Each structure stands twice: as C-alpha cells, then as structure tokens.
Amino acid sequence: MSKDSIKMELNNNQIERYSRQIVLKEIGGIGQKRLLKSKITIIGLGGLGSTTAYYLAGAGIGNLKIIDFDYVDLSNIHRQILHFTKDINKKKTESAFEKLTSLNPDCNIEKIDGKIVPKNIESIIKNSDFVIDGSDNFSTKMLINDACVKLKIPFTIAGALRYHGQIITVVPKKKTTCYRCVFGNITEEASGMSCSQAGVIGVIPGIMGSIEAFEAIKYLLDFGELLTNKILFVDLLTNQYNYINVFRDVECLTCGDNSNINLMDSGSEINDKC
Numbered sequence: 001m002s003k004d005s006i007k008m009e010l011n012n013n014q015i016e017r018y019s020r021q022i023v024l025k026e027i028g029g030i031g032q033k034r035l036l037k038s039k040i041t042i043i044g045l046g047g048l049g050s051t052t053a054y055y056l057a058g059a060g061i062g063n064l065k066i067i068d069f070d071y072v073d074l075s076n077i078h079r080q081i082l083h084f085t086k087d088i089n090k091k092k093t094e095s096a097f098e099k100l101t102s103l104n105p106d107c108n109i110e111k112i113d114g115k116i117v118p119k120n121i122e123s124i125i126k127n128s129d130f131v132i133d134g135s136d137n138f139s140t141k142m143l144i145n146d147a148c149v150k151l152k153i154p155f156t157i158a159g160a161l162r163y164h165g166q167i168i169t170v171v172p173k174k175k176t177t178c179y180r181c182v183f184g185n186i187t188e189e190a191s192g193m194s195c196s197q198a199g200v201i202g203v204i205p206g207i208m209g210s211i212e213a214f215e216a217i218k219y220l221l222d223f224g225e226l227l228t229n230k231i232l233f234v235d236l237l238t239n240q241y242n243y244i245n246v247f248r249d250v251e252c253l254t255c256g257d258n259s260n261i262n263l264m265d266s267g268s269e270i271n272d273k274c
C-alpha cells in the first residue's frame with residue numbers, strides 16, 4: 001500500500017468507533033487509516049468466515065469481499081454468527097451483507113453469490129491485500145492456496161472440527177511454507193469426516209475465525225508474529241495449544257523451486273458447513 005493511500009483523516013465518529021484499538025500503539029491512527037483502505041476477501045461465510053468477517057468489519061477493514069453459494073440452514077446457526085433464525089433459507093451472502101453493513105457503515109461490502117472454481121478465483125482475489133479461507137474442505141483450501149501463491153497474495157487457512165482447530169498463514173512473497181507443502185495432495189476421503197458427520201462445537205470455528213482475522217490485521221499493519229512456517233493446533237477439550245514447525249518443500253507443486261501452477265488441477269468445491 002502506498003503512502004498516498006493513507007492520506008485521509010479519521011472523522012470524529014471513526015475516532016470514537018475505533019478508539020479502543022487506536023489506543024494500541026501497534027495500530028494508532030495511521031494503522032486505522034491503513035485498515036480503512038485495505039481490501040480483504042473472505043471465501044465462505046460459515047462458522048469460520050462469519051466470525052472473521054464480523055471482526056474484520058468491526059475493526060474497520062474498508063473493503064470486504066464476501067463469497068458463498070449456500071443458503072442459511074437451521075443447523076448452521078449455533079456457530080455461524082452472522083446468520084440468525086430469521087435468515088433461514090436466505091442466501092448467506094445476503095444475510096452476511098445485512099449484518100456487516102449494519103455493524104459498520106465504514107465497510108464497503110462486495111458480495112459474490114457463487115462457487116469458487118479454478119476459472120474464477122484469480123479474478124475474484126486479484127486485488128486483495130489478504131485472503132481468508134472460510135471453507136471446510138481440502139479441495140477448496142488447496143485452490144485458495146494455489147491461487148494465492150500464484151498471485152503472491154498473503155492468506156490464512158484454518159480448519160475446525162469437533163473440539164479442535166488448526167491454522168496456518170502463508171506469505172508467498174516471503175516464500176513461507178504453503179498449505180500444499182504440509183498436506184500435499186490429500187483427498188477428502190483421506191482427510192476424514194466433515195463437521196456434519198463428526199460434529200463441531202460452536203466456539204471452535206469462532207476461535208479459529210478470530211485468529212484468522214487477527215492474522216490479517218497483523219499482516220496489514222506489519223506487527224506481531226504471524227503463523228507462518230508453523231501450524232497452530234488447538235484442542236479445546238484438553239486446553240492444549242501446540243505449534244508444529246513446518247518447512248517449505250522445494251519440490252512442492254505449488255511453491256516449489258520448479259513449480260508451474262495450473263489451477264485447473266486444484267480443487268473446486270466450496271463447502272462451508274463448518
């Protein structure tokens with residue numbers, strides 16, 4: 001982001017709205033203006049994406065692009081915090097748009113109804129400063145990974161199931177370990193059950209989505225430590241929070257030294273049921 005892009009003044013309303021984070025020395029007024037100029041894309045508006053979108057809108061990210069193809073279901077509501085009982089059968093993008101614009105009129109919300117597929121993902125994410133994965137299936141996560149690495153856009157990928165969560169952040173320009181370096185060509189069959197089969201406690205996507213939101217903020221304002229080259233595993237049942245160092249694979253099909261990314265080989269189904 002150029003210096004010119006933060007030549008704007010916060011109005012009194014904004015100073016009050018963001019006062020509790022402006023007072024943080026890592027953010028301040030300059031950081032807040034930078035957030036208001038930022039563009040983040042959130043893929044999936046389920047448990048992860050709802051939470052991330054809520055906190056990013058609250059923090060004053062000026063431009064949020066939200067994507068989902070699905071409709072609100074009664075079984076979503078215990079964890080997908082942007083969707084209420086009155087929203088059942090409404091498009092998730094519509095439900096999310098209503099809540100986010102009401103939450104913070106500073107945010108320009110662009111909604112896209114539809115599936116992320118290899119042929120559309122690049123045009124959707126290309127101007128993003130950061131991308132958030134809110135899906136719960138490996139094929140979509142791999143597609144997000146491959147497209148973001150190809151376009152050198154930083155991103156974070158999280159997962160939530162039962163009482164457990166995991167998360168990694170990738171900064172392609174710094175050649176940090178990508179999702180495919182860690183998980184290779186894992187298939188849905190090998191990855192186990194979805195949350196509709198295995199179950200999920202509502203707070204787990206809430207926690208992991210919150211961490212995703214703060215990864216984006218830390219990246220945008222360049223402070224703190226990112227979850228790069230490591231994966232955070234959260235086990236709420238035993239309250240264990242473990243980090244595992246992961247290393248870039250020089251032969252990775254996505255970020256390896258001789259990689260030639262073809263998105264048509266990546267996954268294509270978005271499923272945000274968690």
Ligand SMILES: [Zn+2]
Pocket residue numbers: 177178179180181182248249252253254255256
């Ligand atoms: Zn890789």
